[in-house]
Amino acid sequence: MTTPSEPEGDQLDPGLSAIMSERRHLINLAYRLLGSLDDTEDVVQETYTRWYALSRRQQDAIASPGAWLTTVASRICLNLLSSARARRETYVGEWIPEPLPEPTEWITGRADGITVDPADRVTLDESVNMAFLVVLESMTPAERVAFILHDVFRYSFAEVADIVGRTPAACRQLASSARRRIRAPQTPAPVAAGQARIVKDFKQAWEVKDITALIGLLDPDATAIADGGGIVGALLHPIEGAEQIARSLVNLEGRLHKLTILERTVNGQPGLIAQQDGITVSVYAFDIAGGRIRRIWAVRNPDKLRPWTMGPPHQESQEQQVVPER
Structure with missing residues (x-):
């Protein structure tokens, strides 16, 4: 993955490190929403591209850059999820979410010369186990976004509503519907x-x-x-x-x-x-x-x-x- 191009002089911007510190959060969010590292990379790249397309005055007017980045990334993911359904209809064979290794086992030097930064690694927890991700694939795009934002990343339904363009009540219902899909096939997990x-x-x-x-x-x-x-x-x-x-x-x-x-x-x-x-x-x-x-x-x-x-x-x-x- 590459870092988004930055306007000349941004290396000295004291706010740059704060903006880039959101990268890991965006990576983790996008992977859970999409189940694909390639798409995750594209989403994060596009999110930062949109940030740097803003004028300095527009950036300064944003009270919470982190929240802005999350909103933009989530909306891009929502659009991608809708188009992914059509793409997977033509996918050869079965489509399985992209598997991830233990963070300590990630290869840091690739054959193409690109180094994978630790911030580009997805944090592993129960929300990325394969059974969980496969169930997420059965959800509608809106259900998946509402559920991941609220139940996994703990955003309020008011915040989710602003991201997905629906009312808080509608987002609550989406998350509830998604939750039923998650719980239906579950049995107590072995240690x-x-x-x-x-x-x-x-x-x-x-x-x-x-x-x-x-x-x-x-x-x-x-x-x-x-x-x-x-x-x-x-x-x-x-x-x-x-x-x-x-x-x-x-x-x-x-x-x-x-x-x-x-x-x-x-x-x-x-x-x-x-x-x-x-x-x-x-x-x-x-x-x-x-x-x-x-x-x-x-x-x-x-x-x-x-x-x-x-x-x-x-x-x-x-x-x-x-x-x-x-």
């Missing part, structure tokens, strides 16, 4: 240690192709979804059922040995990554309840794996295919 143990057991069973162990770790009605974006091979449709998923994994014999499977934090939860020659080619997130895996999300689209690797963004080879096949 992190329990999740990590299940993921570790899954990894070991997969590596030795123990189909019985895999079935035992999966919920009978489990679902596996992959996202290749039409760039690399991946499932076009979900696989349903523990036995079908387990057999699909075991049928990858002859390919799995060419990859290294590692335990990693994915969106704040225990997950797995598959690497080839040190390059991350797949990221796996899990939804676990009742001691079993209910959902597996496998992200293979290289455009969504930039934070995970310094390697070329569009490497493709036959042995990279590690998502379950029919």
